[in-house]
Amino acid sequence: MTTDVRISEAGLADKPLLEIRDLAISFKTGSGEVQAVRNAHLTIMPGETVAIVGESGSGKSTTALAAIGLLPGNGRVSGGQILLDGEDISHASEKRMIELRGNTIGMVPQDPMSNLNPVWKIGYQVKETLRANGRPSGPADVAEVLSQAGLPDAERRAKQYPHEFSGGMRQRALIAIGLSCQPRLLIADEPTSALDVTVQRQILDHLETMTSELGTSVLLITHDLGLAAERADKVVVMYRGNVVEAGPSLELLQNPQHPYTQRLVASAPSLASRRIQVAKELGVESDELLAPGGPVVVEPTMTEDVLQIQNLRKVFKLRSGFGKSTDFTAVDDVSFNVKRGTTTAIVGESGSGKSTVAQMVLNLQKPTSGKIVFDGVDTSTLNNKEIFAFRRRVQPIFQDPYGSLDPMYNIFRTIEEPLRTHKVGDKASREKKVRELLDQVALPQSTMQRYPNELSGGQRQRVAIARALALDPEVIICDEAVSALDVLVQAQVLNLLADLQSRLGLTYLFITHDLAVVRQIADHVCVMEKGKLVETGSTDDVFDAPQRDYTKALLHAIPGARLMLPPEVA
């Protein structure tokens, strides 16, 4: 790493604002010391934006927390230096760190829903920060800080509580708090990963404007390579506690050197732009997960509509005071068809009603009006016995692999449960089937005797897929099935799904907020906004020539979508 003094274009002597040298961080756990970060090094110049990219557990947040001296109680800096303006703060006293926090180093935390104290007004929480750093903290100052962060009508907003704010507004309030004392370095830990893409774009645009006005350096922590490349001058890639590659963002993306970075670039959904199956047909080696034995190709019959959704409506009654209720239309007049053997994606932001559609298709909620026709039969007319049979043919995969598996069930019982419930075969044949299913999702058979909490997120989602496949269903409803996974694992799971589709002729209804994922897996897209279907069409049509403004805004907001990429990646 270069540490020598260089002359920038402005002609100012540039010294790094923050320099991390050979940093090592370890945590005390029940089984001894665990090294979370090793040999991390990065340099941030004044006014520069640096992004740390990595999957969960790579040590990116830990590194940032060490820089602001907020490691959890069982963690400590076990080696290396953190130099702020040349001063080593890796073991600075608590008093010194309190001086630095807020004034010199600001922080925007990850989750806007849990990082504001729900019992204090927003204004008070801003005031608290200002006062702690010895700045004027009158109502006018508070309002100014908030309006700078792009909150309209700041004076009135300051008197509101966090629950009265939307997610995007909360994140603006947190940014306001982080920047209120005009720190020289702002650490933004996944500042937008909990937000919808369009909101994410607004927030990041605003953050960029503010920090460039103030000349603040930004340390941006994210799992999204596309977002990092788009927003930062320099990208640092971390993997298992090590910095594996660092460099100018565009160069790193176009010419990744380290094998891990190469894999990351190749599987980032925001950067890849081709459908997995198409890529396979062209001979691109897309996965190493294929179960042994040649794939049996089932020719999908592309003609028959296996699912017909007709004028679907769902109205929820919201209670509002004494006996009164207001109607909330979650799904409004939605119609589309799903052809057998294809993948249809429903895309929308949170609150668009896409999950409600999935619940109704699964027959877990009753539509207020409209019809869902599965294989020629209206599902609302089914009696209990027919619903039981229907469940065999339509299976779900849920969003959160940490929540959708019963923690008290081992993997064998989890996958066996649908077989037992539907009284398929005897004990021996069920065990055989479970072993086959594990093979299909590329998990070792020894997994059978594990419990969900012993598996990683990707492994759990494979177990969930195996369970969904147990009854040989025809349709699988994936409700945000890959949203909770890291990019590499996400790519593996998407590959697995595509592979199973071509082998078993499955039909997928894919519910997601992530347009980049849609591009990789779907044949048809339905875009939903506020309960209404705004656009449908084949994936290529919708992505290449979106008709509606809303779809355009969604596409435009995909981070990294407009970056130039080398041909072998794109």
Next chain:
Amino acid sequence: MKTNREIEHFVAPVEETPLLATDSLKTDQAPLSLWADAWRKLRRRPLFIISAVMIALIILVALFPGLFTQVEPNNNCQLANSDGAPAGGHPLGFTFQGCDVYARIIHGTQASLMVGVFSVLFVAIIGVTLGAIAGFYGGWIDAVIARLGDIFFALPLVLGALVVSQLPFMRDNRGVWTVVMILVALGWPQMARITRGAVMEVRNADFVTAARSLGVSRIGSLVRHVLPNALAPIIVLATMELGVFIVAEATLSFIGIGLPGSIMSWGNDIAAARSSVRTNPAILLYPAIALSVTVLSFIMLGDALRDALDPKSRQR
């Protein structure tokens, strides 16, 4: 802000960070069922071994008191020995009435243990069932069960017991089972509340929805998925209530509506020892120790069981 500053492109040497498979898995074997797994883990826990040995001993004492003492505890009391110090064959001394303290504790084990264990058992059966139904189904069922529970909950133990024990049936059959009935009638709402809360927390979990969409019936998902995941607080409360019930029997016996004087129990002894607390506290101390040791054993057993059943605590 994009700058034009020259930025070095750093690449870590590859051999320094071997690229492990993103999904690597340990492949050692483990037993198949939850209970078998729990048992394997329990066997090795000192906490479980100690508590199990102690409980086995207590049960042995309750079933065969004759094995532990030959002294007649009740009929052979001589006032000459009143508050007497330990003597040969009477290791713990004598009560105010001149009865052998050790023999009374041994013979009192049966009634005390029965009251405690059976009260907890029935409270668990009734409380868990009603609480689970209330928490799982919600709506008017929940409202009815919750209000019903509140009625019993609002009755103070002594007052409620006084009223219930005046029922003709109760008055005529005073004994271990009437005490159990009184304690169960007044004790189930707390268990129901705890269960209801735990069930409500779990019932909306994704894995319950997943089970439902696999075709598992509502009641099936309650029994097979929701309840096992709500077990921890139930076990804790049950082990704690065991002690509470044994003591409550003493309270009831003290005001004369619990066990009749002819049935020996620790509670009766503790109540009777009140008159000699200042002169001879040992008489109070010994049955109290027996009670504490019993309660402690069950609490330890509950702890060990809860840990063993929690898959999150699986370590290897």
